[in-house]
Amino acid sequence: MEPAASREEVTVGRNSCAVKLPAFEGPLDLLLHLIRANEVDIADIPIAVISEQYLAYLELMRMLDIDVAADYLLMAATLAHIKSRMLLPPDPDILADDEGADPRAELARRLAEYAVFKHAAETLARRPLLNRDVFAAQIDASALPDKEGVLTVSLFGLLEAMQGVLARIPAAEVRHTVSRVRITLQQAMIEVMDRLRAADGATVLFEDLFLAYGEPTRERVVLTFLSILELAKIQALLIFQNATLDAQPTGPIRVRLAVESAPDEAAIEHAAAVAEAEFTTGVEVDEDIELDFDPEHDREAGEDDDVG
């Protein structure tokens, strides 16, 4: 791989789209290729030879206008560093230690590990893959009886289910203790999302969303209920219920993640901030206003406040 000699050929080839370079999945992949091409031992890499070829390949990439990612440059620096350390006489203090004795040990470890997983990936790819080699019958989801979106749950159904959950809370202390919210709406929303993600696309019973988090206090239930409503508002989840033949909602309410529009955490954070501002001020908040919202502060304030 002599860059100076192949320059013209490469340029011409590029214009006619004739150059075919092996594509590498990163610096480790490229190094592994060079090690195999030179038939050297991974534990005894001739650093000078390999780093020279490595740099020549980077030069080739540069000439081909391929973006040389920072990862490649970092590895080039690592190789240079190892090479310089190889030139130094071994330090007698660390000679006894196997790991420290050879400056190439860490690189060899990473290469070995990468080689194992690269091979594992190739092995996996050779399996008969669904929708590449083998096929299952496709079922039109819209033909299924409980098609979501059409049979949405009624507001009364939702409130009824909420009453059911609240009724299960032991009505113990009627003492009027003023307790601060221990978790924020945002945290509750994230917990609901985590719970739904754990279901892996399957539906979760509406009631079950309340059971997951320790003792169901009234505030906890209310927060979870609000979370579900807020998440439904930003279309992060779908709430549905079966219907009888005359379109009367019936049976348990089920919730599942909306696959098409999974919101990122920023969207949840924003929705929670807007909602919390609404609740605390009682005023509809213009969603465009920047909110000074600090969930960390709320949480910390709540932690040292024990009701019992």
Added chain:
Amino acid sequence: MSDEGLDLTALEALIFASDGPASAASIRRAFPDLAPGAITPAVAEINARLLASGRPYEIAEVAAGWQFRTRPLYAQVILAAKPERKVRLSRAALETLALVAYRQPLSRAEIEDLRGVDCGAVVKSLLERDFVRIVGRRDAPGRPALFGTTTAFLETFGLRALTDLPPLREVESLISAPEAAGDAEASALEPIAEEIADEPSAASAPADDSEIRFH
């Protein structure tokens, strides 16, 4: 034949009409008196009949369930009719998926450390395609998300469970060592080889160097 009371034709109908791999639980709902472990031999019996009568499909055991799947021989004709159905996995996606599958749960930083490249885009794509999911968060600064594989991953790769993953090969059998490495450097590598290889070097066949590429 494998089980006295089990109606194989009925079991076949149940699996046929299932909208995904039919779980043992759903099969048990239909056949409450089924002896434990009776499904596998029953399915094998159905498969033997399907093969004998030249059917182009069979029942595969995937993701803790049973599902009808066409035989690989018919991939070409099915894809010719509906090319957009083909699953496409880049090498980057495959490598990342392999890492997540064997090392889960792990964070994006750990994936990047093992692959030596930025993996943000590929992890995002795998999340969107439902091959990996966030299984938790590490109790560390920044609470980094930990990734694991999904049921869709098992279904796509035809695995019954994660324990069904092919054992990792030892490094020595993957990298052509020109001579028996008996020097000090080789000994430094051994602990790693032991850590990552599940299987003793029973498979000492030379590694297949042919690269697999899908685009």
